[in-house]
Amino acid sequence: MSEPAPIASSAASPAQAQAPAPGPGAAAAPGADATPLLELRGIAAGYGSMQVLWDIDLSVAAGECVVILGANGAGKSTLLRVALGLVPAMQGSVWLRGEDVSQLRTDRRVARGIGFMTEVGVFPELSVRENLLLGAYRLGAKQARANLERTYAAFPLTAQFRSRPAGSLSGGQRKLVGVAKVLMGDPSLVVMDEPSSGLSPVAVHEVVEVLRGVEQSDVSLLIAEQNTAFLGLAQRAIVIEGGHRRFEGTVDALRDDAALKRAYFGIE
Amino acid sequence: MPNVAAGASGQRATSAQIWRRRAIDLASVLVPTVLFALARTVDSNLLLLVSIMVYVVLAQGVNVIYGFTGYLPFGYVGFFGAGAYGAYVAVAHLGANAVEATALGGVAAVLVGVVLIPLLRLRGAYFAIASLAAALALSSIVSNPAVTSVTNGPYGADLTRVFSSGGSYWTAVVIVALAMVSVVALRRSRLGLLLRAVRADQVSASCAGVNVVAARTGAWLLSALLAGLAGAVYAWSISVFYPTAVFDTTISLFAIVFALFGGVGTVLGPVVGAVVLYYVYNAIGVNDPQYFQLIFGVVIVIIALFLPGGLAALALGARRRLGARRGLGGAQPVGGSDVR
Numbered sequence: 001m002s003e004p005a006p007i008a009s010s011a012a013s014p015a016q017a018q019a020p021a022p023g024p025g026a027a028a029a030p031g032a033d034a035t036p037l038l039e040l041r042g043i044a045a046g047y048g049s050m051q052v053l054w055d056i057d058l059s060v061a062a063g064e065c066v067v068i069l070g071a072n073g074a075g076k077s078t079l080l081r082v083a084l085g086l087v088p089a090m091q092g093s094v095w096l097r098g099e100d101v102s103q104l105r106t107d108r109r110v111a112r113g114i115g116f117m118t119e120v121g122v123f124p125e126l127s128v129r130e131n132l133l134l135g136a137y138r139l140g141a142k143q144a145r146a147n148l149e150r151t152y153a154a155f156p157l158t159a160q161f162r163s164r165p166a167g168s169l170s171g172g173q174r175k176l177v178g179v180a181k182v183l184m185g186d187p188s189l190v191v192m193d194e195p196s197s198g199l200s201p202v203a204v205h206e207v208v209e210v211l212r213g214v215e216q217s218d219v220s221l222l223i224a225e226q227n228t229a230f231l232g233l234a235q236r237a238i239v240i241e242g243g244h245r246r247f248e249g250t251v252d253a254l255r256d257d258a259a260l261k262r263a264y265f266g267i268e
Numbered sequence: 269m270p271n272v273a274a275g276a277s278g279q280r281a282t283s284a285q286i287w288r289r290r291a292i293d294l295a296s297v298l299v300p301t302v303l304f305a306l307a308r309t310v311d312s313n314l315l316l317l318v319s320i321m322v323y324v325v326l327a328q329g330v331n332v333i334y335g336f337t338g339y340l341p342f343g344y345v346g347f348f349g350a351g352a353y354g355a356y357v358a359v360a361h362l363g364a365n366a367v368e369a370t371a372l373g374g375v376a377a378v379l380v381g382v383v384l385i386p387l388l389r390l391r392g393a394y395f396a397i398a399s400l401a402a403a404l405a406l407s408s409i410v411s412n413p414a415v416t417s418v419t420n421g422p423y424g425a426d427l428t429r430v431f432s433s434g435g436s437y438w439t440a441v442v443i444v445a446l447a448m449v450s451v452v453a454l455r456r457s458r459l460g461l462l463l464r465a466v467r468a469d470q471v472s473a474s475c476a477g478v479n480v481v482a483a484r485t486g487a488w489l490l491s492a493l494l495a496g497l498a499g500a501v502y503a504w505s506i507s508v509f510y511p512t513a514v515f516d517t518t519i520s521l522f523a524i525v526f527a528l529f530g531g532v533g534t535v536l537g538p539v540v541g542a543v544v545l546y547y548v549y550n551a552i553g554v555n556d557p558q559y560f561q562l563i564f565g566v567v568i569v570i571i572a573l574f575l576p577g578g579l580a581a582l583a584l585g586a587r588r589r590l591g592a593r594r595g596l597g598g599a600q601p602v603g604g605s606d607v608r
Contacts, residue, residue, distance in 0.1 A: 086471060110477035118475060123468045126461070133458070134465050138477035141458060185477065 035098040037062050037189050037220050038083060038114070043092035045075075045082045051090065052078050053243045058222075060189060065221040065233045067251075070240040076224035077119070077193050079240065083222070084116050084191065085109050111138050115187030119194045121178025124167025128158050128177055131166050135184030147184045155180040172203030179210055189220040196227040204229050231255075293452045296535045300324070301445040305438075314433045318505040320546045321440040322498045326523035327530065327538035328447040329494035334524070335532030336454055336463035337487045339388070342396045345520040346384075346403030347377040347492045351499025352514040353410050356425035357418060366430040370439055370500040377496020380406065381489045388484050400517065407515030424510040427503055436505035443497045450490060451535050463487050464533070522549075525564065528571050531580025540579055 036059040043056040053075045060066050070076045081087040083094055085106040093102045096112050110116065115135075122131050132151055136144035152159035157173060158180050166177055175195055182190050195211070196204045208229055215221055215233055223230050231237060237254045239247035247260060254260055304324075307317050326348065333339050354376025358369035387398050413421045420426075454460035462483050465473040474480045503509055522545075530541025545567070553560030575581060 084475060086474070105479070106474040107477045107479045110475060116475040118469075118472050120469070120472065123465055123472060125468050126464060130461055130464075133461060134473070134476045134478070137458070137462065181476075 036060060036095070037064075037097060038222065039095040040079070040083060041093050041095065043079065043082055043094075044090040045078055045087055045092075046090060047078075047087070051243070053082070053240075056092070056240070056245050057248075058238060058245075060220050060222050062188070063218045063220055064235050065215050065223070067230050067234040067237045068222070068224040068240060069226070069228070069231070069237055069254075070224075071226060074240045075243040076240055080116070080191055080193050080222070080224050083109075084114065107138075110185070113186075113188035115182035115185050115190045117178045117182045117190065117192045117195065119197050120174075121195075122166035122174050122181060124165065124174075126166060127163050128166050128169070129162040131177060131181045132158060132162075132184050135181035136186075138185060144184070147186065151180050151184055154183075170203075171198045172200070172206055175199060175203070175207050176210060179207070179214065183214065183219070187219060189222060190214065192221065192223045194225060195223065196225060196229065208233060289456075293456065296452050297445060297448040300448055300536070300539050301441060304444055305441050308437065314437045315505055316550060318437055318440045318501065319550075320543060321444050322502045322505075323522060323526055323542040323546050324539050325440075325443055325447045325494050325498040326519070327527040327542040328451050329491045329498070330523045330527040331451060331532050331534075331538045332454065332487055332494065333491035334527065335534070335538075336460060336467060337484055338467040339391075339399075339484070339488070340396045340524065341399045341491070342517070342520050342524070343399030343401065343403030344491075344495055344523055345515055345517055346399070346406045347380060347495035348499035348502070348519055349403070349407060349410065349511070349515040350377040350380040351496030352503035352509060353419055353425065353499075353511075354496060355500035355503045356420075356427060359427055359430055360420075360425075361418070366427075366432060366435055366504050367439060369427075369430065370443075370497060370504060373500025373503070374493045374496040377492045377499065378489050380496075381492030385485055385488065388481070388488060400520070403515060403517070403520070407511055410515070411511035419511075422511065424508060425503065426508050428507045430504065431507045433505065436501055439504070440501045443494075443501055446497070447494050448535070448539075450494065451538075454487075454490075455535055459483065459486065522546075525568060525571070527578075529567060529578055531578030531583075534578075534580040537578050537580035 038058075038060040040056060040058040043053055043058075044051060045053040056075075056079055058066070058068075058079070068076045068079060078087055082089050082092075085094070085101070085104060085108075089102065093100055094109075095101065096109065096114070099112075101109050101112065104112075122128075123134065126134070129148070132148055133144050136147045139147065152162070155176060157176055161169060161173070161177075166174060169177065179190075179195075182192075192211075195207050199207065204227060211221060211223075211230075211233055221233065223233070231251050231254070234251050236249065237247070237251050238245055239254070239260060247254060247257065304317065304321055308314060311317060326344070329347075330341065330344060333341055333344075351373035353373075355366075355369040355373035357376070358364035358372040359366070362372070364372060384399070384402050387395060387402065390398050409415065410419045411422045415421055416423065454463065462473065462478050463486075465476065465478060466480050466483050470480050473483075499514060503514065506513075523542075526542040526545050527538040528541070529545055530539065531537025545564075548563065549560055552563065571578065577584070
């Protein structure tokens with residue numbers, strides 16, 4: 001993959017000059033612990049001999065929402081998969097609360113408080129209730145049952161359709177069940193891969209509103225998206241293009257960047 | 269947790285529902301077990317009854333590994349043969365009695381399963397072929413004249429010293445009960461849910477915190493245990509056998525087709541499939557094997573084309589239609605339902 005010319009750089013952004021974005025290892029959200037919840041350092045990754053990511057740094061602080069923006073094939077999902085241990089990094093390391101977890105299996109990383117919502121979000125063949133119970137698998141049966149009642153109350157949809165196969169629900173309902181499933185595990189950080197995928201604008205709005213509630217409950221969010229609707233949730237954003245980080249900074253700085261506005265907001 | 273909306277109280281399963289579920293589970297174990305226990309009063313051919321029970325157990329073993337994890341074990345007969353020869357070695361060299369030998373046959377199959385754990389890295393056709401190759405290799409090892417002092421090599425195994433048609437029959441009944449308990453427990457347990465999640469999408473399962481490797485290995489070894497016990501009790505019931513008899517790949521094929529015909533992923537489907545098709549085999553296949561092979565081929569084609577869920581899917585469809593007729597909406601649960 002050839003290296004495209006940068007659209008924007010954080011150093012070139014005036015807005016960022018005023019509000020510099022925290023880099024890896026730096027403190028991020030006000031009042032947050034100095035150690036980032038999740039930190040990716042110098043990640044290079046790919047599939048076989050095909051490299052799709054080059055030297056990506058990323059951090060998410062406690063209580064923070066970070067959106068990874070990029071077009072199809074930019075490497076967003078791969079980056080999330082590296083964070084979860086689903087794709088091995090060619091270079092770089094993954095840190096959770098200051099612990100290097102680069103060599104840990106996915107389930108061990110999940111046990112340390114990461115919840116991952118894939119693009120599909122649910123197990124379509126399993127019932128909604130079974131999906132939710134799987135979300136709390138690591139917590140044990142008793143805690144899972146307690147969280148199930150809490151989830152039924154917080155997401156009435158899950159109670160209403162609890163015996164239905166998740167695959168029989170609409171796309172928007174599936175995403176909400178997917179969010180509820182991830183939250184069943186009491187994660188500190190929820191990582192989401194394209195939550196807007198396949199959804200109507202109305203359903204996207206609904207998912208965004210649910211995530212706003214999640215954010216207010218001090219759960220950190222890391223969302224890979226093409227849809228800029230999710231920027232409303234974020235304190236910071238990074239833009240990936242062709243496997244390279246083209247921007248990192250506050251959402252305001254992103255909105256002020258003329259090149260990025262053209263590329264992602266369609267605004268001249 | 270966002271407070272999206274309040275309410276939804278009273279959504280827990282009522283105690284009546286819980287007791288109903290437990291009663292169904294108990295019936296799923298007891299009904300086949302009691303029917304097989306009583307079968308000798310109707311049919312005095314104990315060898316036939318033991319053979320049917322052996323195939324019920326094998327079909328349930330396939331159910332565990334294929335129905336819950338998606339691994340199709342064409343070499344499943346390897347565990348069966350290991351169980352048979354494990355029992356022989358226990359009797360011939362360890363001085364075990366027949367019941368102990370049956371248990372040790374199960375252990376032998378589990379040990380073979382442990383050795384073959386690396387096969388679980390493969391998926392789909394690769395796993396199916398590799399498991400078949402492993403079974404053939406095991407058969408070659410057991411029948412090798414170089415190990416005659418252990419397995420009696422190609423000259424066959426003799427268990428007539430412990431032969432007891434009644435003893436093997438009742439032991440087979442117990443093993444059927446064990447197989448039924450295993451599958452019911454899998455259906456209800458967190459492990460069963462976990463295995464179905466792994467089968468549906470192992471990446472998503474690992475993202476839910478599931479140790480996918482451990483889950484698959486657990487199902488694999490349970491499946492091996494069931495086949496080993498079945499092989500051991502079969503060896504006990506026939507007393508004299510050769511490697512070609514207990515490592516015959518037709519055994520794998522029968523077990524897989526019986527399970528698929530009844531419905532994998534269900535509790536009773538493989539039982540019904542094994543009983544129905546083995547009786548058909550016994551009625552036709554022994555004297556006119558060519559006709560049975562024809563019927564068997566047609567059954568496989570019908571399953572593949574029209575009935576991927578087996579007889580259990582037919583039963584579920586009928587229940588749905590009945591529910592719709594009663595005004596219950598028809599769209600009743602599939603995933604977590606009580607489809608038996």
